[in-house]
Amino acid sequence: MSQAIDKDRELIASDIQQYLKSHQYKTLLRFITCGSVDDGKSTVIGRLLYESKMLFEDQLEALEADSKKVGTQGGDLDFALLVDGLAAEREQGITIDVAYRFFATDKRKFIVADTPGHEQYTRNMVTGASTADVAVILIDARKGVLTQTRRHSFLVSLIGIRHVVLAINKMDLMDYSEKTFNSIVEDYREFAKQIGLTDITAIPLSALKGDNMLEPSERTPWYHGPTLMGYLETVQVNQDRLQSLPFRLPVQWVNRPNLDFRGFAGTIASGSIKPGDRIRIQPSGRESKVARIVTYDGDLDKAIAGQSITLTLADEVDISRGDVISTIDAPAEVADQFESTLVWMHDEAMMPGRSYLLKIGTKTVTATVTEIKHKVNVNTMEHLAAKKLDLNEIGICNLSLDRPIAFDAYKDNPDTGGYIIIDRITNNTVGAGLLNFALRRSQNIHMQHVDVNKEVRSTAKGQKASVLWFTGLSGAGKSTIANLVEKKLHASGRHTYLLDGDNVRHGLNKDLGFTDADRVENIRRVAEVSKLMVDAGLITLVSFISPFRSERRMARNLVAEGEFIEVYIDTPLSIAEERDPKGLYKKARRGELKNFTGIDSPYEAPENPEIHIDTTSLTPEQAADRIIAALQGMGVVG
Template sequence: MSEPSSYRPEALIAEDIDAYLARHQHKSLLRFITCGSVDDGKSTLIGRLLYDSKMIFEDQLAALESDSKRVGTQGQEIDFALLVDGLAAEREQGITIDVAYRFFATEKRKFIVADTPGHEQYTRNMVTGASTADLAVILIDARKGVLTQTRRHSYLVHLLGIRNIVLAVNKMDLVGYSQDIFDTIVGEYRDFARTIGIDDFIAMPISGFKGDNITGPSSNTPWYGGPSLIAHLEDVPLDETADQARPFRMAVQWVNRPNLDFRGFSGLIASGTVARGDPVRVLPSGRTSTVARIVTLDGDLDRAVAGQSVTLTLSDEIDCSRGDVIAAADSPPQVADQFEATIIWMADEAMLPGRAYWLKIGAQTVSAQVQAPKYQVNVNTLEHLAAKTLELNAIGVANLSVDRGIVFEAYADNRDLGGFILIDRLTNATVAAGMLHFSLRRAQNVHWQAMDVTREAHAALKNQKPAVLWFTGLSGAGKSTIANLVEKKLARMNRHTFLLDGDNVRHGLNKDLGFTDADRVENIRRVGEVAKLMTDAGLIVITAFISPFRAERQMVRQMMAPGEFIEVHIDTPLAEAERRDVKGLYAKARAGQLKNFTGIDSPYEPPEEAEIHIDTTGLTPEQAADVIVERLLG
């Protein structure tokens, strides 16, 4: 590989190689992002920073010059955006789609910069880049002024806890380096920034394309007396001391057990300091011990601080696993299972309140359910809007619950223990990012009450094994008919059963729910909870519900003890189900008189691996019931 243009072999001759490397190794590292509206010049600015800091290799420079001519850059000018816009789709469209990370360094500091997309469709990618940044450069095209995406990204930057903000009014060369235009834009932005809590930022007029005020002062803006962008990035203070001043926290990422004589807990220290002999508490269990050793690749340490990756050994053999948090014994974080949180929705499909998602916070992964939003935020006016769900790029506040207590701190106090993502349980796609505010009071006040008569005792009294026969299929498939026959057969065999039918439940427990996707999710969640209580009582529960979504059927399955959930797919072709339509529901749906009807204008997701598959075109209801009972008791 060619050497960067700043590479000087004589530097290594003039001083000791180890000293040279050490001097650069121990530079501080600043992570920052560039953001703003589409085509504000973010990629060009980063390309200019790389070029001016002489971090471009000769072969890269040659390719850049060639690409610049190919895409039509006028004259001898270089299109610096091509250094960053690596995707073919980005070069074709002239926009940034993905988050591009680039490294460069100056004599004072090392940098990792994230070029984040400006298009609203890719706001989720911008959140990814901002989640680890110390500083944000918010670009504004001097010709366009403050736009919606400028406001959206500024709101997100502040929401994600970035307090060092540079307002870079770019493309000043295209407005004649006008001070009036610059002052007008800065004034408008300052008025907006105050409304979202941004009280301090530095504004500078720049041209990423021409290089004005990037590495040094520009003669084109004699009216500007502030620092250049590089000078500011080099000198802006980092918050490392603040991280060290907070109580000790380290999430366990790996239990290190190379042999029977060593058991250590590896992770990155999120905050505070730790020394040998310090008392610590392991959460969520609450067990205490003391630090015996602080092990690193370079040997043991007497003391470690925030930002270091270490392996701790403890004086006592206590239970500690991946996802647990080792904390200062006298000031541990909280453990709770219900929270208020801000959620940034990132998926094309809208959030379904009540649906189970995976929630990942640090090394902890739990099942979570999000309630309907309390409100959605209008990023232009900051107005709190009523909302039943969150669409792509929407920002809202909602309560959520998890299936077991997790270790957390408010995001404002600790990004590592307060920031989370939500993951679709079927596709494993990240659908949202969020910030925890606080735990709900009921998370501390409501506890499981131990019962002397256990679920095993209930089942023994009935001389049977509890189970849930979960019938799913289209409307008219024959679920209720077959479920009723199954219960009759089991009753004749002295089995203790209860049948939960979709229509019957909607007369009472779920009478307040409609047939939207969100209401269907809540309908199944409630039925699942009831079915679980009935299995605790030792019953064989039979349910007959369309239950159209795999995610909710999987949610109910995970509520039950292993082997107790038996999915029964009553498989009937849509045409046959319509022919049997004794209620006339399909005809109304076809005529547009019945909205959100499964199979017509609302989807049905058939089981992929049901325990029992019943093809009603080949079996009578009586035969189907015999198959199900034999499978249950066989």
């Protein structure tokens, strides 16, 4: 008995090994399905899973039972139930999340993303499309090309997917009409030309009945193209294209196990490399030659896109994580300012001037959107003016980084031209973007070296240059206390300058209103002026409501550590409103003053200010004395 069991185990193990071996060398195709609600995306994927025999018996039994229970397909199996896993989706009959599924045939392996159809889930679709080689865009034969079809096609072209299947589904409900099919194809191709989609394969389908899914359908004798599965099994994947591009290796790790070995590890984004090839390290521009290509299984004579390798070089060259190694004859570009297409993916709007983290490849830098040139109405392709980007909106923006990076335009190389935006505090991904090109100013503008610098100016004045950033509600007493502090500093021989919110709005910021976007720009400009004042060696007092933490963090990050001192003038709203020296709260309460901080616009109190002044227990004079004492303790003044 035990011998028979052992033999069975050996046979099972052998079968598993054969199965794994058969899949080892198959190419992998990633594709997405997208379209309007109820076009049959989930049904198409469910049918592919069913026909490729990728379901277990218990899944088949559950599918049969659920199909009878739901009863929406007149006795046929409801293949959408295999994919619509979220309870909310089954209740509403729509797909919300991106559902990823794996299946395989004798010819290829597949990962398919079933992406949402609703406009409010644009970010989900962009996520699903970001790694896809092919887009299957479904159209309901009864409805033809819809606004959502155009929107999804635009997003597909935006992400850079080159291969499109126009899957005209539910042909059974149109009696498999060739005229209907041709009319829809003609309408779609006309639109596709406008957005640069050229590689389009149109297929008439009935996912529910199986027509042209795996086998040519007898019901469409007029159609002579591939089946959906036939197309997916034979279409050329992007891996071949990546190998034809110039070599790019974003450095992920500097491997230094001992003094005798120093290598630079990462996954090849594109191209190929051999020992002896001349390379350039970017953004530094240093050059060297490849000595070895090291892998876990031994050295290679050649490495290609997609492989994880470690390069050793002939010279001792300074390379860090995030640098890009390129071939010397076709290096990446280097810049710190760009035009970019940005998809916003967070509930809190993106405001120009705010500081975020940008991650491109293995490099993370600080980034600011300096201008929104326009946003795109993804339903009509119309360009609209915008001061911010809300959730799921797409904008063409100018980006400024805190240092140069190596990159390629996204259309040329998605791996070195695509990036994500990360919130600096929560570490959440809040946006995704594509670099279009470097702005000319990026190459033309350089920092000029000067011999008389901040340290020289500060020493001459006998003080430590710094920013005292007074923040608090309107009526808290910021300007009064800041004015007293400056008088005391001036009396002791200190060199100061006071930037007050009201005064600045009479000149530098007179063009700005009080929307959230204008408030962000208001603080950005003042922060930049403060930085210049610090560079001049001054103790700069800034008295602004500055209601948002993100803008105060941005101002802090512009100067060196220890040079930014946040002074929170803490006054309860009720007391500030009682004082109301300018009558602003009364106007806001009457609805005459919109976006007023504390009433219909939020104030985000500092979490860890360097100096905290509670005005309920201190007079302005006492508050000023306490601030001077704190500055003495910090070494700002002697």
